[in-house]
Amino acid sequence: MNWTFFHKLGSPKWFYDISGKWLPWLQVSSLVLILVALAWGLAFTPPDYLQGNSYRIIFIHVPASFLAQSIYMMMATAAAVTLIWRIKLADMALKVMAPVGASFCILSLVTGAIWGQPTWGTWWVWDARLTSMLILLFLYIGIIALRGAIHTTEAAAKACAILSLVGVVNIPIIKFSVDWWNTLHQGATLKLTEKPSMAPEMLWPLLLAILGFYLFFTMVMVLRLRIEIISRERKTRWVKELVS
Amino acid sequence: MNAVRKQRLILVLLLLAGVGVAVALMLFALRENINHYFSPAQMAAGEAPAGQRMRGGGLVVPGSVERDTKSLKVSFRITDGAGEVTVHYEGILPDLFVEGSGVVALGTLGDDGVFAATEVLAKHDENYMPPEVQKAIDEAHPGYTRPAVQTTAQSELRSLQDGS
């Protein structure tokens, strides 16, 4: 197999040039989508027959939870690429994704707690889904802290990559926790194999919100990655030409 | 991919497999005692230790809820289809506490077979629909209990049987 395309993809300069063209589209589309989806979910969907209006938190809680898990999966992928191919861009991606993932993980936990109070009757229970999600947050914080603790870029890249890879076992645990254990948290509403158990007038804004959040994440990641590239490649000629 | 990279790939995969196996074993070991969960049938049969803090769950038996008029005391029975246990609780019940729906109670089982709960949590299912849709379903099937609650009940019973 020819791997040159892979290495070209890993060139920071190439990424910097191409991502500059994507950025405005990503910014506009993600913010418009999120705005439309959340306004739709807040004001234009009917309430749930059982939970009333408190279910409107779903339009934030579900996209945030999806993102928190997907970002970790992407970080683990970047970690494998870092360890095997030693591509600098993969380590940069690993670094810049961690705080974004952590922020969405916090959003998922907090909105879950706010939603749990009126529906279940408690902010928090040590149930498998909630606990495994909390572990995900600790993993994010651990990866960020590890990066801060090691000063050599190379050593930090390796250590963070290994920690990210080890932590990836938590992802299937989060996903299947509601099936494996007796959790207070209900099962998945959106399933890949089955029809979603949600009325269409509620489902559409939810899907839109998920798409919006993913686009928003892509945009933030591109923004952060470009800054990280400039910072790490500061000694190269093209960055010097860029800033002067 | 050259030999060095292949070697690194194998190392990464081995690392992942090793951690995966370790965590799987740990979870398997934890599975038995993670929740101290007892079903109403186990409580009724005296299999649950009295006086120890535990979790119990089941469906609220319709018509069994008795509320004290002066205080927040409430008493109801929960069932898993195989047995029933009476629960005493004092406090505010969650919005979703409805007769026929699933609850999880935290507390201790007394010697008299009554479960004294310190916390009652309502479980709901993954179905979301507008009230009009619910009403339409009710009208189409008069005398039929709310299907969503029924699916809650069914999935609840299934999870109770799996969990016990």
Added chain:
Amino acid sequence: MYFDSWSGFLVMEGHGLYVWSAYTMALAVIAYNLIAPFMARRRILAQLAAQVRRQERLVQRKVIVNEVTTSRGDNNENRSANPENTQLKHRPGRQEEGSESVERSAQ
């Protein structure tokens, strides 16, 4: 619109506090993710600008030193033939290192 009035929209049949605090939290996270990169960008660009300025100063000093040595006229040829001897000339060396890392990163 599902709600009849603004107050109904705010109160949400008693769930308003929960719903609105969750949406506020979402707004805060979105704002953080938008603001943090821009702050980092400003900081990095300021750092890089300072670096460029420093380098320009060094180049100017080097030019002055060269002029002084030229006017003195003692073994001028030797110096230009062996520029690494001059302490102030370590900058171009770094530049070479930089261009090397461009090639490495593109590999």
